[in-house]
Amino acid sequence: MTLPANTKKVWGAMLFILLPVFCILVSLTLGVYRISVPNVFQILLGKMTGNIPEEIKAIEISMVWDVRLPRILGAVLAGCGLSIAGGVFQALFSNPLADPYTLGVSNGAGFGAALAIVLSFSSMMIQLSALCFGIVSVGLTFLLAGRKRRAPVTMILSGMLVSAFFASLVSLLKFTADPQEKLPQIVYWLMGSLTGLRYSKLLVVLPGFLTAVVVLHLYRWRINILSMGNREAKSMGLNVRRDRTMVILASTLLTALVVSIAGIIGWVGIVIPHLARMIVGPDFRKLMPVSASLGTCFLLIIDDICRTLTAQEIPIGVVTGIIGIPIFLYFILREKVSWA
Amino acid sequence: MRLELQSLSFGYDESRMILQDISFALEGSGVFCILGQNGTGKSTLLKCIVGEEKATGRVLVDGRDYSKYTQRELARKIAYLPQTHVPTFPFRVIDVVMMGRSAHMRYFASPGAAELKLAMDNMEFLGIERLRDKPYTNISGGERQLVMIAAALTQQPEFLIMDEPTAHLDFGNTHRFLDLVLKLNENGIGILMTTHFPDQALYLGAETLVLKDGTLWKNGAAKDVVDEQGMSDLYGLPVHIGRIGSRRVCVAGEFENGER
Numbered sequence: 001m002t003l004p005a006n007t008k009k010v011w012g013a014m015l016f017i018l019l020p021v022f023c024i025l026v027s028l029t030l031g032v033y034r035i036s037v038p039n040v041f042q043i044l045l046g047k048m049t050g051n052i053p054e055e056i057k058a059i060e061i062s063m064v065w066d067v068r069l070p071r072i073l074g075a076v077l078a079g080c081g082l083s084i085a086g087g088v089f090q091a092l093f094s095n096p097l098a099d100p101y102t103l104g105v106s107n108g109a110g111f112g113a114a115l116a117i118v119l120s121f122s123s124m125m126i127q128l129s130a131l132c133f134g135i136v137s138v139g140l141t142f143l144l145a146g147r148k149r150r151a152p153v154t155m156i157l158s159g160m161l162v163s164a165f166f167a168s169l170v171s172l173l174k175f176t177a178d179p180q181e182k183l184p185q186i187v188y189w190l191m192g193s194l195t196g197l198r199y200s201k202l203l204v205v206l207p208g209f210l211t212a213v214v215v216l217h218l219y220r221w222r223i224n225i226l227s228m229g230n231r232e233a234k235s236m237g238l239n240v241r242r243d244r245t246m247v248i249l250a251s252t253l254l255t256a257l258v259v260s261i262a263g264i265i266g267w268v269g270i271v272i273p274h275l276a277r278m279i280v281g282p283d284f285r286k287l288m289p290v291s292a293s294l295g296t297c298f299l300l301i302i303d304d305i306c307r308t309l310t311a312q313e314i315p316i317g318v319v320t321g322i323i324g325i326p327i328f329l330y331f332i333l334r335e336k337v338s339w340a
Numbered sequence: 341m342r343l344e345l346q347s348l349s350f351g352y353d354e355s356r357m358i359l360q361d362i363s364f365a366l367e368g369s370g371v372f373c374i375l376g377q378n379g380t381g382k383s384t385l386l387k388c389i390v391g392e393e394k395a396t397g398r399v400l401v402d403g404r405d406y407s408k409y410t411q412r413e414l415a416r417k418i419a420y421l422p423q424t425h426v427p428t429f430p431f432r433v434i435d436v437v438m439m440g441r442s443a444h445m446r447y448f449a450s451p452g453a454a455e456l457k458l459a460m461d462n463m464e465f466l467g468i469e470r471l472r473d474k475p476y477t478n479i480s481g482g483e484r485q486l487v488m489i490a491a492a493l494t495q496q497p498e499f500l501i502m503d504e505p506t507a508h509l510d511f512g513n514t515h516r517f518l519d520l521v522l523k524l525n526e527n528g529i530g531i532l533m534t535t536h537f538p539d540q541a542l543y544l545g546a547e548t549l550v551l552k553d554g555t556l557w558k559n560g561a562a563k564d565v566v567d568e569q570g571m572s573d574l575y576g577l578p579v580h581i582g583r584i585g586s587r588r589v590c591v592a593g594e595f596e597n598g599e600r
Contacts, residue, residue, distance in 0.1 A: 237415025237443025282429035
């Protein structure tokens with residue numbers, strides 16, 4: 001049966017909206033603490049309508065509403081943000097192997113977090129310090145690339161240098177950190193984790209996150225043109241320098257905000273945009289929503305695995321690599337992705 | 341459109357100048373060819389004109405300094421096709437062609453029905469409408485060049501600047517391309533292109549600029565500039581010009597080496 005093009009489009013759009021919603025609902029029912037599925041939905045409904053049946057225990061309510069939901073929303077933000085940013089960076093550097101961390105955000109943020117941990121700052125300060133240093137490191141990458149920043153390779157190399165520099169600083173901090181208390185904390189942060197996310201942390205990142213997403217959405221067609229190459233984009237009438245800077249700023253902000261709440265979660269930003277591109281093609285107008293949808297599902301599923309598979313939780317950044325790299329290798333072997 | 345260069349010079353460093361004191365004015369909507377040996381700076385000259393390299397001297401577009409225009413304003417006057425375009429992502433052909441329209445669209449707009457129609461019209465003009473939904477990474481080099489030209493036409497520029505457009509085309513497509521240049525020109529688009537083949541300048545009846553050692557050596561109608569003596573001097577080997585039917589053709593090399 002062949003459906004008319006428009007019907008297909010609508011069904012496709014519905015699928016990519018419903019899939020993450022479904023993942024969110026399933027994730028809410030999963031966890032070490034057993035809560036029956038009907039209770040989970042009664043709690044959800046009750047929180048929205050204002051009356052929760054009395055037979056449900058307070059601990060169940062708090063488990064669903066104050067522990068699982070913020071964590072799941074964190075996974076949504078992280079999956080969505082990293083996948084969108086990954087797609088943007090790949091387009092901007094005309095390089096399918098670029099990812100959200102190409103310009104050094106991750107190691108910069110890692111240094112910020114490690115520094116705050118060593119100085120015994122509060123968890124909110126750790127988040128802010130990670131955010132600030134993540135953005136500072138991209139600023140340094142821009143400075144280092146200097147006037148030749150229009151050349152994508154220069155930017156990528158500068159990003160590698162800045163990354164390596166901050167990685168060394170992180171090592172230095174790890175070396176000096178108290179091995180009983182601080183060192184494990186730094187190591188866990190760097191592995192990426194959504195454990196213990198609270199609404200307060202999410203609220204800090206939400207305004208910036210939404211702003212960045214809106215900016216990237218506005219630039220969706222221009223990102224296509226930028227991905228054709230700088231000369232081509234310029235000839236087509238784009239102010240390449242301004243447009244690139246705006247788009248890089250927005251996706252850097254997106255990445256840094258995610259890293260500030262979730263630590264360094266690798267591979268989502270590279271695997272998901274490729275998967276999305278295989279499904280809907282490279283047009284960023286479609287690639288952005290589909291990446292966001294798939295990224296959300298991917299990270300929710302992985303986070304579910306992390307928190308249910310073993311008694312002690314596995315850091316999410318570890319699992320995204322273990323699952324993401326084989327998927328990526330599969331793309332390469334099937335020649336869906338070229339190295340060039 | 342009038343394109344004027346006033347004592348333009350360019351070098352990557354001061355001791356090695358690539359272009360020196362080049363001045364010329366291209367009037368209206370003619371066909372212009374730039375000839376010159378490998379490495380004389382033909383491509384560099386084009387890059388200086390479109391602002392990709394910063395040269396000293398002045399480039400005037402319709403009497404106004406190049407730097408006074410925004411990139412958007414310039415794109416409505418000049419489209420530039422670099423010698424090689426390296427495709428990265430498998431965009432649909434129609435999307436690539438519509439990208440050319442960006443200089444006419446509102447800043448954050450996506451192309452709509454009007455842009456689609458114009459893009460399709462240009463693809464029909466070039467005979468590539470059947471490629472519409474193909475990924476532009478999976479078509480032949482000659483087809484891809486036509487796609488890039490379609491994108492440039494969708495830009496509706498007054499002037500089309502092309503860097504060695506026939507470099508990657510086979511014998512037949514090269515000639516079809518030259519006819520396309522004439523057809524575009526009849527539609528009122530000025531063409532400036534670099535080429536390695538004096539024949540092409542002759543066939544196009546182009547206003548011909550000859551670069552030698554980084555300076556503008558000759559400038560005039562192809563029939564005056566492309567002569568045996570001049571071309572022999574330029575390329576450093578004997579060049580013969582003769583007639584086949586009504587066409588003037590240009591052949592390089594010794595003629596005394598026996599039958600070939």
